[in-house]
Amino acid sequence: MPALKVPKTEAEPVKRKLKKLNLYDGKRRPKKEDNFVLLPVIEDRRIYSLGYEVLPIELPFRPERQIYKNLESVLVERLSKEELKYLRRYDVIGDIAVIQIPSQLEHRVDDIVWGLRKVHPFLKVIAKKGFHKGAFRIRDYSILWGEGRLETIHKENGVEIKVDLSKVFFNPRMKGERYRLAQLVRDGERVLIPFAGVLPYALVIARYRRVKITAVELNREAYELGLENIERNRKRLKGNIEFIHGDAFKVLPELPSYDRVISPTPRGVDALALTLSKAREWLHYYDFVHEDELDAFRRKILDECSRQGKRCEIKVKKVSDFKPHVFKVCADVRIFLE
Ligand SMILES: C[S@@+](CC[C@H](N)C(=O)[O-])C[C@H]1O[C@@H](n2cnc3c(N)ncnc32)[C@H](O)[C@@H]1O
Structure with a gap:
């Protein structure tokens, strides 16, 4: 990602302007250099016409992107080198930290709680995370420390998202994905989001x-929390969200088609034909795919496109690791009506 070299005295107004134009890359940190500030920007042709030098450099991610390293460095005091190898990445959702505790570290729970509180003094709850279960993809959690609740308000991409991790699915690691999609969407589009959860994609867009x-x-x-989230963010939203409670497989056939469909598909559900049938220009289809099956996944989408009489171009992007050799991917499908 490039950076804009701006005189120190102009940094704040330029930063505000970049944010307004959605050109500022909030995931990275600006850097001071003599009398200049390097502002992180996204790759977009508009950054070359702002009257400032564009440098092809990678500014560092904000600290929350490096959280794991901090915990490790704190725990060096208490855990052996061997034990540190088992330390898993964790997430902070609002004032709740969630972490997987492998069996090799069960006897170190108190130290891990101590370490997390040291790195994030604002935490109110620390929970051990298990696996997603059932059609609603709710995770199993057990509280290790703090207040006995799994409800919190998470801030992301300029919106506030109320979640109750004991009742709904929520993945804070999709923050970058939601930002990416919001940048692809253009004013005036009609967007359909089945499997919408507490509305993180809808709110950010x-x-x-x-x-x-x-x-x-x-x-x-999730539906009720989503309605609450619309109200909570009402003043911040440029767009309008209509939220329907129901089974996507029954509701979607009754709906018209949309410029763009975003399908954060629950694992194990095949909603490709359904979601593609509702997409006029773009479908962003999430799925879990083994690295050896990426071509087959692409072919399956192309076959469905031709079955529906649509000419499509597909880019498959690995979004995150899921388990060894299996990735969460997003197929960005561009549709040209024949
Ligand atoms: C992978 S989660 C994604 C949730 C949300 N988009 C997010 O990213 O936080 C899938 C969501 O689909 C919902 N779901 C599962 N089956 C559904 C169905 N048949 N119709 C509508 N929603 C469904 C689940 O309750 C869950 O909230």
């Missing part, structure tokens, strides 16, 4: 773009 979003979710608790 509506925060940045003047769009009309229709979202669908089956889990009643």
